[in-house]
Each structure stands twice: as C-alpha cells, then as structure tokens.
Amino acid sequence: MDKNSLVSILINNYNYGNFIAEAIDSALNQNYPEIEVIVVDDGSTDNSREIIASYGDRIKPILKKNGGQASAFNAGFAASTGDFICFLDSDDLFKVDKVTAVVNAFQQDKTIGWYFHTLELFGSQLDQKELDSVSSELSGIYDLRPYILRGKLRGSLPFEVNIATSGTCCRRSLLERILPMSEETRITSDDYIKYAALGISKGFISFQPLARQRIHGNNAYTLTPGIEKLRAKTQILTACQLKEKFPELSKFSNNLVAMGISIYWKIGSIEAATQKLLNTYMSTINYLEKAKIYTKVVYYRFIRHRLNTFGFKK
Known part of the structure; x- marks a missing residue:
C-alpha cells in the first residue's frame, strides 16, 4: 500500500452537537496515518461550533450558513486535497480500520x-429486529454500468444492498466528474x-461494516417514519441532476422519475416546487419517453405492489 496517499474524511454536520465529537474522534483515530479531517458545519444553532473549535488544527473546519447537505458536500470537497474521499455523517462513527481497508x-x-460498504446499526432507538445481511464472501469488484445505462439497477445484484453516506468513498478523479452538485437536495x-x-x-x-450508523430517533432519513x-422528492431531484450532468444515464x-411519481400518486399530493422541477424535466424529453415513464408509474404503483403482496419479488 502506498503510504503517501492522502485520504480526506468529509464530515457534514447540522445541529448534532450531542454526537459530533464521537464522529470526529473516530475519524482522527484511524490506523491509517495520512488523513485530513474536514468538518463542514451547515449553520448549526446548537453547541456544534464550540465542539468543532475545541479540536484546533487537528481538523479543517468550514463554518457556513445553512444550505443543506448538498452544499456541505460541495464545500467539503472543494476544501479537500486527498487522493481518496470518505464521507461521514456527524451522528455516525468510522471503525478504526475503515480507511486502511x-x-x-x-x-x-x-x-x-x-x-x-455496509454499516452496522446501533443506538437506543434501534428496533432489535435483525436486518437482512449479506455474506462478506460476496465482497468484491462490481461493474454495474451496463445495468444503469439500460435504466435498471434492481435485480442487477444477487442481493439487496443499501449504502448510506458513511459507507460512501470515492477516488478524487471520480468525484471531480460528479461534484459540485445542485444544492436543491437538502438531505x-x-x-x-x-x-x-x-x-x-x-x-x-x-x-464488512466498516462504520456504525447511529439510530437515535432524530435521523433525517434512515428508519424514519x-x-x-421525502423519498419521492429525492428521486425526482436526483433524476434531474443525473440527466443534466450525465445525459447518457437518461434511461x-x-x-427514478417514474418511481417518484408513483409514490406521489400513492400519497396523493406533490409540493409546488417539486411539480415545477418535474414539469421542467418532462419538457426535455420526447413523447415516447414520457409514455414509457407513465407505463412504469402504473407498474410501480399498482402491479409490482400486488406482486410483492402475493409473495413475488420482481
């Protein structure tokens, strides 16, 4: 292993003063020596900034007005210099050997x-039911580009896998193609x-769960009732960004748009701002694409739900 490779750990924080010190400590205590820890505080109103200041020059703080998670990612990446980037939510923890792996x-x-990589869930608010796990023997290199280009991801792997922020790591050269991102998506x-x-x-x-995800009853997304x-809105916002920056991924x-619409059909309402985004998206595609989208909407909303209800997985 090249010991000279610098790893940037980007911690995004908003009003998690109760947890952020543990997150920072878990980043600083990695058994891989060449790291920089960048903490982006997104306009916290609690004691987060006092805790961040207590670390002095051991970390690189970025104190900004509140703009949402996307703006924190953009600011943190712009300030980073590492060859590899690891993201960490401020209520989560890295295990000591995460960066080495x-x-x-x-x-x-x-x-x-x-x-x-997957995460180990912990916390006082965690339902003790075991979540589905996948054998670590399936760890390895995967190329899902052919599936994404065809518009598919579900079924491309022989298992279900959910990756959260704290399980996401990228080469700098890849993130330079992806970021900066639109700051409309706040979480x-x-x-x-x-x-x-x-x-x-x-x-x-x-x-191998190389980080721990805290379930504390105030999570912004995971296991939140x-x-x-929010899922529908996120899918439409994500679709808009992907189509604009990577038109080859339009299928x-x-x-994603079809899945978002199907959820809105189910819950019966859509926010005006999201409807505006959706209208703009639809204005950029032809009638055949629109027909395919709404065919998918009907499938996601009515057919797949019934198949799953009767024990079929599609």
Whole structure:
C-alpha cells in the first residue's frame, strides 16, 4: 500500500452537537496515518461550533450558513486535497480500520472509482429486529454500468444492498466528474453521488461494516417514519441532476422519475416546487419517453405492489 496517499474524511454536520465529537474522534483515530479531517458545519444553532473549535488544527473546519447537505458536500470537497474521499455523517462513527481497508482496495485495482460498504446499526432507538445481511464472501469488484445505462439497477445484484453516506468513498478523479452538485437536495444528497458513480465507473462493494450508523430517533432519513414524500422528492431531484450532468444515464433517470411519481400518486399530493422541477424535466424529453415513464408509474404503483403482496419479488 502506498503510504503517501492522502485520504480526506468529509464530515457534514447540522445541529448534532450531542454526537459530533464521537464522529470526529473516530475519524482522527484511524490506523491509517495520512488523513485530513474536514468538518463542514451547515449553520448549526446548537453547541456544534464550540465542539468543532475545541479540536484546533487537528481538523479543517468550514463554518457556513445553512444550505443543506448538498452544499456541505460541495464545500467539503472543494476544501479537500486527498487522493481518496470518505464521507461521514456527524451522528455516525468510522471503525478504526475503515480507511486502511478503503485505501488497500483502491491501490490494488487502479481502475475502480468508488468503494461502498455496509454499516452496522446501533443506538437506543434501534428496533432489535435483525436486518437482512449479506455474506462478506460476496465482497468484491462490481461493474454495474451496463445495468444503469439500460435504466435498471434492481435485480442487477444477487442481493439487496443499501449504502448510506458513511459507507460512501470515492477516488478524487471520480468525484471531480460528479461534484459540485445542485444544492436543491437538502438531505439524502448522497443518492446523486452514488448513482452517478455506479453509472460511470466500476467499483468495490464490501459487506464488512466498516462504520456504525447511529439510530437515535432524530435521523433525517434512515428508519424514519413517514418518509415516502421525502423519498419521492429525492428521486425526482436526483433524476434531474443525473440527466443534466450525465445525459447518457437518461434511461435510469427516467426510471427514478417514474418511481417518484408513483409514490406521489400513492400519497396523493406533490409540493409546488417539486411539480415545477418535474414539469421542467418532462419538457426535455420526447413523447415516447414520457409514455414509457407513465407505463412504469402504473407498474410501480399498482402491479409490482400486488406482486410483492402475493409473495413475488420482481
């Protein structure tokens, strides 16, 4: 392993003063020595900035007005200098050997652009039901570009895998193609980064949980009740960004739009700002594409739901 490769750990924070010190400590305590820790505070109104200041020059702080997670990602990446970038939510923790594992994988295969890994859930608000797990023997290099180009991702792997922000790592050269991103998506902005990465590069999926995701009852997304409207909005926003920056992935972005619309059909309402975005998106595609999108909407809303209800997985 090239010990000279610098790794940037980007921590994004908003009002998580109760947790941020643990997140920073987990980044600083990595057993890989060449790291820089960049903490972006997105206009917190609690004691977060006092805690960040207490670390002095051990970290690189960026204190900005509130603009959402996408703006924090943009600011953190712009300030970074590392060859590899690891994202960390301020309520999560890296395990001590996380960065070493990531660098090893990137150094062993110079052609992979991303490294995604699973997370171990913990916290007082965690339902003790075991989530589905996948054998670590399935860890390895995956090239999902052919599936994304055809507009598909579901079914491209022999298992289901959900990757959160704190399980996302990329080469700098790949992120330079993806960022900066639109700052309209205020949370779950990592969806755009992950889908873009999958569509333009092969990478490594690890089923070793190299980070811990805290479930504390105030999570912005994971295991949060009533999340459907946010999921629908995020899918449409992500689709708009993908189509604008990577038009070759339009089949995939069209499918994201269809999934978003199907959720809005289910819940019965759509925000005016999201409707405006959707109208703009639809104005850029032809009638055949629109017909395919609404065919997918009907399938997602009515047919697939019924297949799943009766025990069929499609």
